[in-house]
Amino acid sequence: MNLTLKIWRQKNANAQGKMVDYQISNVSPDMSFLEMLDVLNTELIEKGEEPVSFDHDCREGICGSCSLYINGEAHGPDRLITTCQLHMRKFKDGDTIYIEPWRAKAFPVIKDLIVDRSAFDRIQHAGGFISVNTSGNTQDANAIPIEKANADAAFDAATCIGCGACVASCKNSSAMLFVSAKVSQFALLPQGQIEATDRVMNMVNQMDAEGFGNCTNTGACEVECPKGISLENIARMNREYLKASFKG
Amino acid sequence: MSGILNSSIGRKFAMALSALFLMVFLLQHFAINILSVFSENAFNEASHFMGTFWAVQFILQPILIIGIIFHFTMGIVLEIKNRKARQISYAKNNGAANSSWMSRNMIWTGLIIEGFLVVHMANIWWHEMMVKYINPQPVDATRYYEELVEHFQSPVIVGIYVVAFIFLALHLLHGFSSAFQSIGANNKYTRALKGFGKVYAIGIPAGFVFIALYHHFAH
Numbered sequence: 001m002n003l004t005l006k007i008w009r010q011k012n013a014n015a016q017g018k019m020v021d022y023q024i025s026n027v028s029p030d031m032s033f034l035e036m037l038d039v040l041n042t043e044l045i046e047k048g049e050e051p052v053s054f055d056h057d058c059r060e061g062i063c064g065s066c067s068l069y070i071n072g073e074a075h076g077p078d079r080l081i082t083t084c085q086l087h088m089r090k091f092k093d094g095d096t097i098y099i100e101p102w103r104a105k106a107f108p109v110i111k112d113l114i115v116d117r118s119a120f121d122r123i124q125h126a127g128g129f130i131s132v133n134t135s136g137n138t139q140d141a142n143a144i145p146i147e148k149a150n151a152d153a154a155f156d157a158a159t160c161i162g163c164g165a166c167v168a169s170c171k172n173s174s175a176m177l178f179v180s181a182k183v184s185q186f187a188l189l190p191q192g193q194i195e196a197t198d199r200v201m202n203m204v205n206q207m208d209a210e211g212f213g214n215c216t217n218t219g220a221c222e223v224e225c226p227k228g229i230s231l232e233n234i235a236r237m238n239r240e241y242l243k244a245s246f247k248g
Numbered sequence: 249m250s251g252i253l254n255s256s257i258g259r260k261f262a263m264a265l266s267a268l269f270l271m272v273f274l275l276q277h278f279a280i281n282i283l284s285v286f287s288e289n290a291f292n293e294a295s296h297f298m299g300t301f302w303a304v305q306f307i308l309q310p311i312l313i314i315g316i317i318f319h320f321t322m323g324i325v326l327e328i329k330n331r332k333a334r335q336i337s338y339a340k341n342n343g344a345a346n347s348s349w350m351s352r353n354m355i356w357t358g359l360i361i362e363g364f365l366v367v368h369m370a371n372i373w374w375h376e377m378m379v380k381y382i383n384p385q386p387v388d389a390t391r392y393y394e395e396l397v398e399h400f401q402s403p404v405i406v407g408i409y410v411v412a413f414i415f416l417a418l419h420l421l422h423g424f425s426s427a428f429q430s431i432g433a434n435n436k437y438t439r440a441l442k443g444f445g446k447v448y449a450i451g452i453p454a455g456f457v458f459i460a461l462y463h464h465f466a467h
Binding site for chain 1: 252261329335431
């Protein structure tokens with residue numbers, strides 16, 4: 001396949017960026033999207049040009065590192081995948097592909113296609129944990145019986161890899177799917193109840209302080225989420241937050 | 249509880265509550281208007297009651313006006329805040345791949361409805377204020393039907409009505425289920441609720457349009 005790539009290039013966080021066109025030929029349909037970018041970068045290096053910077057790590061869909069807004073969609077035109085799981089067979093010979101970084105005030109661009117997602121870390125630090133001293137007195141995981149439906153829903157919420165596709169896809173740059181997954185995974189389990197009030201208040205306050213937008217329930221986040229995190233989690237977080245607010 | 253409107257979820261909740269209140273009002277408004285198709289007397293009686301009963305006039309009417317202004321103002325505040333959350337737009341964005349047109353354009357459908365409400369209030373509500381309080385006329389419990397029929401004789405008014413209610417239907421197609429999601433109601437009944445929401449979102453505006461067209465062509 002021969003392709004035209006329109007890629008966002010930006011020297012550093014303070015520089016002005018712009019879309020730059022690249023031609024790439026002989027792309028195998030069996031390549032992953034990131035392998036295609038590797039080939040492009042090899043060609044750029046051989047020509048003495050600056051390679052395109054992009055995030056990646058595990059390349060098997062579990063680390064949440066790879067991002068990329070491809071042809072107007074987070075992680076490209078496929079469902080329940082990260083960019084490293086996207087294959088070039090999803091494109092046709094002669095296609096023009098737009099490749100952009102996540103766009104959100106709370107995710108500033110560091111360089112080219114890499115954005116700073118530490119806002120998610122700060123939200124996690126605000127309450128995405130339970131305070132249990134596990135040193136020397138680790139409990140058996142099955143010591144507390146938990147209803148199957150709740151255990152499953154908590155597990156589903158916990159599969160969020162924090163990639164930020166929800167924020168990137170949302171027209172409001174809202175982080176509610178991410179935060180609600182983290183709130184839900186604890187809210188559904190007895191271990192999470194003790195700190196439930198502080199957790200949801202602190203995490204939502206931190207989310208707002210980071211400059212993410214307000215959710216308007218378009219559902220784009222759920223569709224683009226590589227792990228299929230459900231909007232039910234946002235409804236649960238809304239309930240948890242309102243409950244916590246009225247408790248004072 | 250303090251400062252709940254300063255949080256993203258608090259604003260969402262308030263927006264949803266005002267929306268649910270307005271949807272109940274819309275249903276009540278429709279229930280009275282549709283009487284005009286079946287019975288002149290019933291319509292006059294219901295309108296006279298709503299127009300003269302003190303609790304409706306001095307408690308429910310101000311609450312309704314506050315509700316409309318709140319929903320409108322909060323909608324604009326949220327839109328401004330949300331636009332600020334993404335300062336650089338995507339060169340290519342395929343919103344249709346993951347969300348409905350209605351959900352992405354609530355601000356525009358809402359602004360068109362608000363524009364219609366200004367015209368509607370100027371035509372109907374202001375007339376009521378004039379007749380009842382500003383330039384009081386002798387009470388006539390049978391004037392409402394005639395005024396309604398006269399109102400719908402204008403093709404311009406009927407045209408504005410039809411267009412406004414199409415946009416209201418588009419607004420409600422997302423807004424109905426969105427309001428329930430915002431107050432945290434997402435459970436085993438959600439699918440049924442979404443189905444009912446679609447019936448409400450299309451049925452009620454279609455009913456209002458029917459009433460306007462009926463009186464335009466029947467007299």
